[in-house]
Amino acid sequence: MLPEAGPIAIVPEADAAFVDAATAAGGRIEPLSEETRGLIWTSSSEADRLERILAEHPAISWVQLPWAGVDAFADLLARHRDDGRVWTSAKGAYAQPVAEHALALALGVLREFPRRVRATRWEVDERGRSLYGADVVIVGAGGIAVELLRLLAPFRVRTTVVRRADAAVPGANRTVTTDRLADVLGTAEVVFVVAALTQQTRGVIGAAEFAALPGGAVLVNVARGGLVDTDALVAALDEGRLGGAGLDVTDPEPLPTGHPLWNAPNCLLTPHVADTEAMTVPLFARRIAVNVGAFVGGTAFEGRIDLGAGY
Incomplete structure (x- = not known):
């Protein structure tokens, strides 16, 4: 089932590189509202805050997570596995x-x-x-x-x-x-x-x-x-x-x-620095561009999370 396209919010931090990538791919970037249909989540944690946003904005139909590993969001994903949303990660991007x-x-x-x-x-x-x-x-x-x-x-x-x-x-x-x-x-x-x-x-x-x-x-x-x-x-x-x-x-x-x-x-x-911020920002921007294009164009997403497997 394809998600319903519409305005996309980038939260908590809307890095200019991410906004530019999403806009260039045809996305309409707007502040979070009742009209929001796509959500690009840029925090590596704060699962509780993300859960509150999803509860307050049930019309969100696609969520992009920022990292390849989604274990920090495992409980949240398990609770939302049957709600019809499309979830994507950055797996493969880094x-x-x-x-x-x-x-x-x-x-x-x-x-x-x-x-x-x-x-x-x-x-x-x-x-x-x-x-x-x-x-x-x-x-x-x-x-x-x-x-x-x-x-x-x-x-x-x-x-x-x-x-x-x-x-x-x-x-x-x-x-x-x-x-x-x-x-x-x-x-x-x-x-x-x-x-x-x-x-x-x-x-x-x-x-x-x-x-x-x-x-x-x-x-x-x-x-x-x-x-x-x-x-x-x-x-x-x-x-x-x-x-x-x-x-x-x-x-x-x-x-x-x-x-x-x-x-x-x-x-x-080494202290979890295999992919530093300088490396990941442009790579995540590229993943955002691909998936915003899929969101607005009704095509296949990259890094789609298998909610049954948990990654």
Whole structure:
């Protein structure tokens, strides 16, 4: 069912880049009112406020959320799954910078950068590994995974994508369903976590998965911290079973001062900056333009949220 077109409101913050993109795509941008039919939500949180707006403006038929991950809005989406609205996210829009960051983390950990940058004297050793020809597992099959496969191609890696759906991912050597995750971890040298966080995927990498990995394997997580069991991760690093970890996201987040991960062996941490504001604003503006065009033209939306799956 197509949403009813009409005036579009951009709230809470109507960045000029977003207004320009929506207007150029044929949208009529107006303050929130009884006439509003489309809503572009620009806050990464404030789900309660968004819920109040939807209750006060039941005629809104399309809602655009600002990020690829919508776990912050999970309860709200569940409550509105049958109200007939179309919901879209930015999934896939930020794939390039996030995949680039994931690759940087992997290379940094493989080359022992966490230890090297802390060194205060010249230490000559033979530690460090190459990504070329490695056995790589990618957990998740969205835009980040697709872009990551392109970035990994020059390294001639062997790639396995693990996903919910039983369907191949172009560019991967093989694709398996989530129930076979443990089977493919046994030979993995690098594991990238790029899946959506849902009730089903929370803790998808835990003690059993770390035990299934060969010694020295590297984990990279650029999706959501809750996908990985933090206690199990710390234990795997401390015991030396895991060769290292590159994390742009953690659970909890922000990671508290003094948390064991800050001093874990060969752990490279960045503070959820795989896609900075300078990167995301033009990319989100592009997604707004596409979906405003779909809204006013009655065509297909990009990043449409599957309310049943929760992402």
